[in-house]
Amino acid sequence: MYGKILAPESDTSGYLDVFIFWNQFPKLLILQPNEERKSWFSIISVSQIKSKALESYKLGTEMTKADELFNSHIASWETKWKSGNIDLDGDVYLSKAIHASMYYILSSLPPIMSEEFPFYGLSPGSLATGGRSHDDDYHGHVFWDMEIWMYPPILAFHPSLARKMLLYRVQCLDEAKNKARRHGYRGAMFPWESAYSGIEVCPGAVYANNEQHITGDIAWAVQQYLYVTRDVSFLTNDGGWELIYNIAVFWESRVDYDDSIDKYVINSVMPPDEYHHCIDNSVYTNVIATISLMLPYFAAKLMKNKVTVPEQWRHIADNIYIPFDEKNKYHPEFDGYTKGSEVKQADVILLGYPLMYDMPKDVRKNDLINYAKVTDSFGPAMTWSMFAIGWLELKDFEKADKIFKRSYAHIQEPFKTWSEVPDGGGAYNFITGMGGFLQTIIFGYAGIRIYSDHLEMNPVLPYETNNFVLHGVHYLGSAFMLEISDTMVTVTRTTKNENSPELHLVQNDKSIPLSFEKSVSVPREKLIIQP
Structure with missing residues (x-):
């Protein structure tokens, strides 16, 4: 054809x-x-x-006839699983769901070292199916789904692939600058939906014009990548600095100063909850903007301060207005939000994770309780994973397990693909939901958190499992095997590159060197890995 x-x-x-x-x-x-x-x-x-299409087809046909193609896939995947994988002992269904989810996301990414396969981002429907409505398969377009939902599991196990995901945004930077200019702003304003060219391809103006948090979502992904890798080359040689600098410039031009409250505000946006639009001070958007404005300071330090960061950005970040209800001790989704109004999907609860916005435990609990009551039960699949992570943070394991099991309604047999909504509708193979599901395992049950100067872990066993193992979790040029049992955590440094610093496991003020290929076992409590 x-x-x-x-x-x-x-x-x-x-x-x-x-x-x-x-x-x-x-x-x-x-x-x-x-x-x-x-x-x-x-x-x-x-x-x-x-000629390339025909050559590849002929090669595949010949390899199939020689019984080589399928075997080569098996060998390649065995290598891939050894470098990054999650094994569970106990719940076979959960184990299969984890493997399938990682498989489908990885299958949509290009080979790490090959320049022959251009990469234009991950779409919610995986490799686009075409021939159906935009609402079903999203035409292969790239949303915030890539950075907030699919990216974190890939960063944990395959930072080189996570880098490719970020480079797609660098590739689209010029068009993001053009969009900012058209809207009267400076810097880079990324499209809600992008594809081959990097221009805005969203068919709905209300989303394209107002769902601006995606620009901050990209900055958050870069922040996490730099925390894990300290990859200065990405900043200096591959456009990373220009990317985050222009994102900060955008937010500087986007905020307004409200002298009545002595705060900076961001008006007329759409939050992640798409049931509301043209609202003021989306709490999620305002927090992601603060992250964007502070990121250049961290990057500049990595670059040994060879670049200059305006001090005004720190002032704005420190004084952005964050909506909060003092009476009910929870975060309204935006200014004027009516408590109890239905929301489409995870929004405010994303403050605790993945944004790690600092708040008291009672406020985190109130956010979870209030928004669980009003979140659309037929909303997209990834939502309930974030509620589960929240309850795991608060150590309400029974509630976390119950909510986590709601994810299973989206798994479609026999190949464990995912539907966007629980009745089987929406995107055929919704890898956004898979990304959220995997985050529940990695950042929920394993309790991993990525900070600017350390990696934290506070694990608990998933229900009906005896132990689980994370193979190939990367941090600062080393990879680790993390074995979690009912009472113990064993950390083994399995690989390291020549630039990887000496690392230590710290627990209860006790510091233990993490030597190459030597295991360290400690009680299953909160622990830290740091230089």
């Missing part, structure tokens, strides 16, 4: 060529009564260049 895309993204992006070669595949996979097992092989090759 040969054709051109149906519609260009802009007047200048053009109608791109698409060449597709494939073998005919049955619409139904049927096992006869006397058959216990049967295999089908599907080969498809897609490229903008006909």
Whole structure:
């Protein structure tokens, strides 16, 4: 099949060529009564260049005939699992769901070292299915889903792939600057939906114009990456500094000073909860803006202060207005929010995690209680993972387990794909939901938190499991195996690069060196890994 895309993204992006070669595949996979097992092989090759598409198709066909292609996949995935994986002892269904979720996200990412496969970001529906409505498969567009939902599990196990995800945003920086100028702002204002060219491709103006927190979401992802890697080259050689600098410039131009409260405000936005729009002071947006404004200071320190950061950014960040209800001790979603109004999805509860906004435990609890009551039960899959993480933080394990199990309604058999909503509707293979699900395991039950100067862990066993192991958690150039049992945590430094610093495990004021390939076992309590 040969054709051109149906519609260009802009007047200048053009109608791109698409060449597709494939073998005919049955619409139904049927096992006869006397058959216990049967295999089908599907080969498809897609490229903008006909010769490449045909060459790849022929190679795949030849390897299939020689019984090499499938075996090569098995070998490659075995290598991948050894470098980053989660093993559970006890709950087989949960273990399969974890492996499937990681598989589908990784399958949508390019080879780490190859420049032959250009990468244009992760879409909520994974590799776009096409042929259906925008609401179903999102046309392969990239949203905040990539940074907030899919990115954290990839960063934990595969920081090189996380870097590629960030480089997509660097690639789109010029178009983000253009969008900011068109809206009367400075710096970079990233589109709510982007794709090949980096321009705004969202079909709904209300989202494209108002859901501006995505610009801060990108800064948050860079922050987490720098905390884990200290990758100065990303900042100095690959456009990372220009990216975060222009994001901070945007927020500086976006805030207004309200002298009646002596605070900076951000008016007329849409929060993550898309049931409300054109509201003032979204608590999530305002917090993500503070993170964006403070990030350049951390980056500048990594760069040995070879760049200058305006002190005004710190002043704005310290004085952004954060809505808070003193009477009820909780965070209203925005100015004028009516307590009890329905919300679409996780919003305010994201303050505690992943944003790690500092608040008392009773406020965190009140946020969870208030918004659990009013969150749409048919909202997108990733929402309940964040509620589960919140209750795990507060050590209400029974409530966390109960909410976590709600995720299972989105898992579709037999291949453990995910539907966007629990009745099977929405995106066919909703990797956004998978990302949230994996975060519950890594950052919920394993209790991992990434800070500017250390990695924290406060684990608890998932329900119905005897122990679980995280293989290949990366921090500062080293990888670790983290084994969690009912009473103990064992940390083993399995790999390290030449620039990895000496690291220590700290628990209850006791510091233990983490030597290469030597295991350290401590009680299953809060622990810290730090230089």
